[in-house]
Amino acid sequence: ILNVEQSPQSLHVQEGDSTNFTCSFPSSNFYALHWYRWETAKSPEALFVMTLNGDEKKKGRISATLNTKEGYSYLYIKGSQPEDSATYLCAFPAVLIQGAQKLVFGQGTRLTINP
Amino acid sequence: KAGVTQTPRYLIKTRGQQVTLSCSPISGHRSVSWYQQTPGQGLQFLFEYFSETQRNKGNFPGRFSGRQFSNSRSEMNVSTLELGDSALYLCASSLGSSGYTFGSGTRLTVV
Numbered sequence: 001i002l003n004v005e006q007s008p009q010s011l012h013v014q015e016g017d018s019t020n021f022t023c024s025f026p027s028s029n030f031y032a033l034h035w036y037r038w039e040t041a042k043s044p045e046a047l048f049v050m051t052l053n054g055d056e057k058k059k060g061r062i063s064a065t066l067n068t069k070e071g072y073s074y075l076y077i078k079g080s081q082p083e084d085s086a087t088y089l090c091a092f093p094a095v096l097i098q099g100a101q102k103l104v105f106g107q108g109t110r111l112t113i114n115p
Numbered sequence: 116k117a118g119v120t121q122t123p124r125y126l127i128k129t130r131g132q133q134v135t136l137s138c139s140p141i142s143g144h145r146s147v148s149w150y151q152q153t154p155g156q157g158l159q160f161l162f163e164y165f166s167e168t169q170r171n172k173g174n175f176p177g178r179f180s181g182r183q184f185s186n187s188r189s190e191m192n193v194s195t196l197e198l199g200d201s202a203l204y205l206c207a208s209s210l211g212s213s214g215y216t217f218g219s220g221t222r223l224t225v226v
Contacts, residue, residue: 034214034215036217041130042219043119043205043216043217043218043219043220044117044205044217045215045217046214046215049214050155059141089157091158096170100146100163100165100170101163102148102160102171102173103148103150103158103160103207103215104160104165105150105157105158105159106157107157108157112212
């Protein structure tokens with residue numbers, strides 16, 4: 001059974017502070033790792049699809065790193081703003097038969113930015 | 116371009132009834148996946164369709180079924196609803212391994 005773990009489950013950060021959280025995933029049969037940002041009442045929004053060990057991707061103030069050998073990824077937010085408040089999900093694509101995939105999601109990290 | 120559209124957004128049904136949810140993927144996307152989120156649970160994979168064929172199904176009872184039409188639109192059906200089926204149902208479309216685009220979901224409440 002594939003297990004994707006995220007920590008912490010929730011986080012309260014002061015506006016302007018930087019923060020980071022972790023996603024742990026199986027290091028064997030690695031294919032890719034996805035990060036999503038999910039605001040309340042909206043659809044999950046794709047942030048990054050990471051595929052290479054040592055990858056680092058950046059989108060504005062948000063960046064992510066990947067270590068496939070030890071099975072973890074970090075998501076960093078620099079200079080948090082209230083609009084960063086959301087649940088951040090990581091997902092591990094499990095490759096199934098016939099070329100199909102399913103995403104195995106972590107429980108998410110719920111980030112609240114305090115003004 | 117239009118995103119993934121799910122209808123309806125909200126639904127209230129009674130135990131024992133059945134329900135059909137709809138998902139229209141991004142134009143050109145042939146793969147549609149469905150996920151369930153219940154309170155306290157992460158997103159759980161229900162099934163995935165590609166070119167009108169169900170390629171895989173998650174660990175859900177046979178009351179959960181789906182289909183995909185030739186225009187890639189997908190429906191999922193839950194028969195004999197139970198209280199525990201109350202959840203947010205998300206669908207996602209993809210072109211392949213480049214990532215998924217999610218709809219806003221249908222929130223189903225079973226009373």
